[in-house]
Amino acid sequence: MATYSELMAxxxxxxxxxxxxxxxxLSNVIADIKAKMKQYGITVADLGGAASAGGRKAGKSKSVAAPKYRGPNGELWAGGPGRxxxxxxDALAAGKDLDAYKI
Structure with a gap:
């Protein structure tokens, strides 16, 4: 029977x-996809992607939800899930109620 280190190798x-x-x-798959896109007249936008490199950076998203709260310095927050x-x-740690910040 093989040892752990042999199996890991x-x-x-x-x-x-x-x-x-x-x-x-990968290059064959990409070429096939491009050929099918050309054949059917499909664009990157049709697939839900950015049509140009000038769009958002990967991993960065901007909320599209309407803000529900306004902070003491004008900051906006939609109140959604997440951090x-x-x-x-800071407001919650200070014992303040978020209802005071509702828009």
Whole structure:
């Protein structure tokens, strides 16, 4: 039976081989997608992507929800899920009620 370190070495080798196979196949897949897009007249915008590189940066999103709260310095917050803005955390830590900040 193989040892743990031997199995880990085999796993790393297989992952490297899989990544190389993916890279080798990637250009063919992209060429096929581009050909089908051209054939059917599909644009990047049709797929829900940005039509140009001038759009938002990956990983950055801007809320489209209407703001429900206004902070002491004019900051806006929609009150959605996720991490609360610092001004909201500060207000809650100070024992203030968020209803006082409702718009």
């Amino acid at each position: 085999q796993a790393q080798s297989l992952m490297a081989q899989a990544e190389q196979a993916r890279k080798n196949e 609360k803005p610092q001004w909201v955390r």
